[in-house]
Amino acid sequence: MKLALKAAIFAIACAMFGAQAQERVIRIGVVMPISGPGSYFGVMGREGIDLALEQVKQPINGYRLQVQAEDSACSPLQATNAVKRVLDQFKPHIVIGDECSDASLAIAPILEQAKVVQLNAGSVTMKLTESGYKYVFRIFPNAEQQSLPLAKVAYERLKARTAVILYEKTNAGNDNADGFEKPFVAMGGKVLAKIDFGRDVNDFTAIATRIASLGKVDVLPTFALEGQTVRLSQALAQARVVKGGGGNAVQMGSIWLPYGYDQKAGQASQGYVRIVQFDPTENRKIVQDFIKAFHAKYGADKMPTHINAHAYDAILLVAEAVRRGATDSDSIRDRFTKMKDVEVTTGRISFDPKGQNSDLSVVHFVETQNDLSWKGLSWR
Amino acid sequence: MPDLLALLVQQSVNGVYLGCLYVMVALGLTLIYGVLNQINFAHADFVTVGAFTAFFTATRFATKVLGLPDAGAYLLSMFTALGAGALLGLAVNAAVFAPLRDRGDELRPLIATIGVSVLLENAQLALFGPIPYQFDSPFTRETIRLGRIFFSGQSVLVVGVSAAVIAALYAFMRFTFLGKALRAVAQDRETAGLMGINPSLLIGLTIVIASALAGMAGALLGPVLVLSPFAGASLIVKAFAIVIIGGFGNMQGTIIAGILVGIIEAFTVQYLGSGLIDLVVFVLLLVMLVVRPTGLIAERKEENV
Numbered sequence: 252m253k254l255a256l257k258a259a260i261f262a263i264a265c266a267m268f269g270a271q272a273q274e275r276v277i278r279i280g281v282v283m284p285i286s287g288p289g290s291y292f293g294v295m296g297r298e299g300i301d302l303a304l305e306q307v308k309q310p311i312n313g314y315r316l317q318v319q320a321e322d323s324a325c326s327p328l329q330a331t332n333a334v335k336r337v338l339d340q341f342k343p344h345i346v347i348g349d350e351c352s353d354a355s356l357a358i359a360p361i362l363e364q365a366k367v368v369q370l371n372a373g374s375v376t377m378k379l380t381e382s383g384y385k386y387v388f389r390i391f392p393n394a395e396q397q398s399l400p401l402a403k404v405a406y407e408r409l410k411a412r413t414a415v416i417l418y419e420k421t422n423a424g425n426d427n428a429d430g431f432e433k434p435f436v437a438m439g440g441k442v443l444a445k446i447d448f449g450r451d452v453n454d455f456t457a458i459a460t461r462i463a464s465l466g467k468v469d470v471l472p473t474f475a476l477e478g479q480t481v482r483l484s485q486a487l488a489q490a491r492v493v494k495g496g497g498g499n500a501v502q503m504g505s506i507w508l509p510y511g512y513d514q515k516a517g518q519a520s521q522g523y524v525r526i527v528q529f530d531p532t533e534n535r536k537i538v539q540d541f542i543k544a545f546h547a548k549y550g551a552d553k554m555p556t557h558i559n560a561h562a563y564d565a566i567l568l569v570a571e572a573v574r575r576g577a578t579d580s581d582s583i584r585d586r587f588t589k590m591k592d593v594e595v596t597t598g599r600i601s602f603d604p605k606g607q608n609s610d611l612s613v614v615h616f617v618e619t620q621n622d623l624s625w626k627g628l629s630w631r
Numbered sequence: 632m633p634d635l636l637a638l639l640v641q642q643s644v645n646g647v648y649l650g651c652l653y654v655m656v657a658l659g660l661t662l663i664y665g666v667l668n669q670i671n672f673a674h675a676d677f678v679t680v681g682a683f684t685a686f687f688t689a690t691r692f693a694t695k696v697l698g699l700p701d702a703g704a705y706l707l708s709m710f711t712a713l714g715a716g717a718l719l720g721l722a723v724n725a726a727v728f729a730p731l732r733d734r735g736d737e738l739r740p741l742i743a744t745i746g747v748s749v750l751l752e753n754a755q756l757a758l759f760g761p762i763p764y765q766f767d768s769p770f771t772r773e774t775i776r777l778g779r780i781f782f783s784g785q786s787v788l789v790v791g792v793s794a795a796v797i798a799a800l801y802a803f804m805r806f807t808f809l810g811k812a813l814r815a816v817a818q819d820r821e822t823a824g825l826m827g828i829n830p831s832l833l834i835g836l837t838i839v840i841a842s843a844l845a846g847m848a849g850a851l852l853g854p855v856l857v858l859s860p861f862a863g864a865s866l867i868v869k870a871f872a873i874v875i876i877g878g879f880g881n882m883q884g885t886i887i888a889g890i891l892v893g894i895i896e897a898f899t900v901q902y903l904g905s906g907l908i909d910l911v912v913f914v915l916l917l918v919m920l921v922v923r924p925t926g927l928i929a930e931r932k933e934e935n936v
Contacts, residue, residue: 288861290761420906447906451865453856454652456645456786457900464638464901478763478857489774489783515765517772 275313277573277583279566280337280367281320282330282348282358288450289325289476292350292373292558295509299555299562300347302541302548307570314573316566323349327357334358338365344580345370347565350558352376352423359384368583370568372561375505376422377430380607386580388587388606390564390597394423396611397505397526398430401472404524404616405431406438409501411469413441415462417483418474420447427474427505443468450476455483459490468492468500477512480504484519494522506614509556513623523619524628529557529597532625533613541596557597564595637779642897648786650893651793652855655848657870657877657885658800659841665880666817666837669737672744673723675863675870676751677842680719681712681849682858683759686766688712701769709792709850716846717839723747724838729831755860768854789851796844797886804882813837817880872916878926887927 281300283293300318307316319341323330330349337343338361346362349355350373362369363384371379371389375397380389405411416431418424424447432442443465446458462468471493473480488496495502495518504525513520531542531554541563545555555563571593572586593600598613617625656678663671685708692711693704727747731740770784804810815823816833824830849863856862873892877884892912899911919926 285761286756286861288857288859288865290756290859290861291763294761446904449906449909451868452905452908453852453865454645454649456648456783457642457897458905460638460641460645460897461901464634476857478859481765482855482857485771489781491781517767 275310275315276317277314277345277569277577278341278343279316279318279569280334280341280343280346280348281318282323282333282337282346282354283320283350283562284325284354285320285322287324287326288478289351291477291509292325293320293322295556295558296347296350296373296562298545298549299559299564300566302544302559303563303566303570305548306544307566311570311573312576314578316569316573319343323351323354323358325349325351325354327353330354331357331361334361338362338367343367345569345583347372347562347569350374351421352379352426353421355379356422359387362386367580368587370565370587372565373558374423375507376426378422378426380605384606386584388584388602388608390568390595390600390608391561392506392528392611392614393607394426394430396607396614398427398472399434400526400614400616401503401505402431402434402438402440405470405472405501405503406435406440409470409524411440411501413443413466413468414470414472415443415465415468415500416445416472416474417458418445418447418472419476419479420449423507424474428472431472448475448479450479452479453482455479455486456489458483459486459492462487462492463490471500471502473502473504474507477508477515480508480512481516481519484516484523488519493519495519506557509558510554511556513619513625517623520619520623521621524616526614527557527617527625528614529555529560530613530615530617530625530627531555532627535594535596535613537594538596560596564597564600567595568593568600638901641780642901643894644780644782644786646894646897647890648782648789648893649896650890651790652848652852653866653869653873653893654886654889655789655793655796655844655851656866657873657889658796658882659844659848660870661874661877661880661882661885662800662837662841662844664874665882666813667834668880669740670744670871671841672741672867673747673751674744674841674845675867676748676755677716677719677845677863678849678852678866679755679860679863680751681716681846682766682853682856682862683755683764683849684715684846685709685712685850685853686764686858689768690766705768705770709847712846712850713843714846716849717843719846720839720842721835723842724835728838729835732831732834752860752864759860761859764858766853766856766858771854785854792847792851796847800840800844800882809833809836869912872912876916876919876927878928881926881928884926884928891927 283296284290285293321333321337323333345368347370352374355374363386369387373391375394416428418428487493492498493500493502502523506528572583575586577583577586591601599610600608601610603609616628620626660674688708688711689704693699693707727743770788773784812828816830820830873888877888896908899908
């Protein structure tokens with residue numbers, strides 16, 4: 252009898268210990284597009300996440316990081332279903348996602364209600380951190396943080412007085428376009444046209460023709476996904492609007508474009524000026540270590556993009572929060588709120604009271620040269 | 632040339648080019664509907680398969696294995712895409728459409744086209760990944776300028792190939808035995824069967840021709856599209872609209888409607904804004920459905936295809 256009692260106590264103790272050991276996990280849900288036109292976001296994001304997980308595979312303060320990913324297809328409806336599935340099945344402490352603004356906005360209230368932290372690494376819409384959500388944090392510069400410097404550089408450095416704004420018809424595109432227009436007009440510039448387009452537009456010749464008919468255009472701020480921007484640049488060059496086609500206008504862009512756009516657009520990208528946050532040529536050790544590890548895992552000929560880097564950074568930030576004592580969603584939120592100057596590959600992270608990273612110290616401008624390489628510009 | 636006239640001519644040229652791209656996609660759809668009375672939701676995915684076939688032929692096989700120059704490689708890729716489309720059509724018809732048709736159910740083949748579409752998209756996603764491919768034909772970056780009017784070498788190729796395909800298809804339908812037999816099947820399948828024509832064989836042939844056209848459309852569109860496994864999806868809704876505006880199953884109507892929609896789009900971009908393209912096209916579609924439900928060219932059913 253005594254033996255049976257001892258065995259029972261031992262079994263219960265083992266079960267309790269096992270349960271406790273199982274619980275010492277920080278569950279990270281990932282909601283990103285892995286289907287549809289924006290699926291490259293999810294694939295690149297996943298590469299960054301996998302690389303980071305490899306580097307933090309040892310438990311931190313006794314906690315290991317566990318990830319479950321779901322496909323959002325960049326669609327608000329699918330993202331909503333994906334996040335509900337993750338919440339229901341995986342019970343995450345934090346969700347990384349989405350990349351697309353419309354999808355990010357759709358999942359924010361659900362995560363807020365569930366009191367689960369949303370760490371966003373790729374959306375620009377202002378509404379995400381301006382809607383009063385307490386569990387939303389974003390390391391990606393928002394529309395204003397990207398568009399305002401673009402407007403200033405256009406007006407002050409490039410001496411541009413006329414602009415045509417080109418943008419996709421999404422929350423992200425609208426916010427970026429407005430974010431450029433307001434300060435540019437306030438400084439004295441004139442916006443000749445704001446041209447929006449759906450993600451299903453393939454041929455941009457008619458748009459380029461229209462721009463060519465508008466008279467002298469100095470700058471063309473462009474807010475679209477990579478594939479459309481490539482076609483747009485080629486059409487603008489063909490219509491002799493931009494420098495790459497022998498015209499005078501400078502096409503400008505935001506952090507949206509991944510590294511490699513210039514090679515895809517070819518000669519049409521010459522003279523393209525854009526704001527970048529992740530610059531593979533940057534000398535910071537963390538950047539070069541990341542590139543080295545990325546090459547080791549994915550091949551020497553594959554250069555990481557800002558999408559890889561932001562997703563990688565998101566995992567590093569969660570790890571940092573755990574290192575600082577976070578054990579659940581509320582304590583992750585608490586640690587994020589207090590984070591100042593945490594160095595990651597895409598700069599330094601200091602969240603403002605709205606959950607937006609306010610440190611833009613590494614954000615700078617580059618210009619595409621005739622050989623399609625980047626020339627770093629000192630403008631801020 | 633005065634500014635306004637140059638602008639009008641330029642946008643008309645842009646519109647005709649865009650219209651020809653639409654026609655190339657819509658022709659296969661209308662051909663299948665004309666003969667089978669069936670909508671093929673997988674058609675856009677056949678276009679994507681054609682685009683990927685052309686991409687790998689032009690950038691890998693023809694240049695690196697055969698050592699062809701870029702222009703020759705691209706032209707060869709158009710034919711491999713045509714062949715890939717035809718083979719895919721043959722396989723899908725034999726494996727899916729024909730068995731379902733033999734059961735005499737009209738709904739199942741329709742639903743099967745949706746299944747084939749999802750299957751093809753996901754198979755391509757698994758094979759090629761989601762990151763868009765950059766497919767430039769050697770003609771894309773060649774710009775031809777006539778005074779103030781410009782167009783790319785690719786647009787000349789698209790218009791030329793479209794015209795040749797339309798002429799060949801017309802000649803096939805009007806002057807060959809198989810073409811006449813196809814029209815007979817479209818007119819009355821049972822009576823055609825009684826006249827010694829094998830309807831199943833001709834329906835299979837229709838699917839093969841339509842799929843081959845989709846493959847070639849993919850080769851022409853590849854350098855225009857953002858090439859990914861979902862590339863065709865951006866075209867299919869517009870292609871359906873064109874088929875309806877032209878008159879479902881009516882080839883002449885589809886050609887006119889395609890070019891008309893292309894021109895309307897170009898002028899919508901110029902004078903109303905590119906954000907209103909879909910609104911304008913679908914208002915036109917609704918007007919057609921209400922005012923002239925038979926489409927632009929109303930013909931008797933037997934004269935379709």
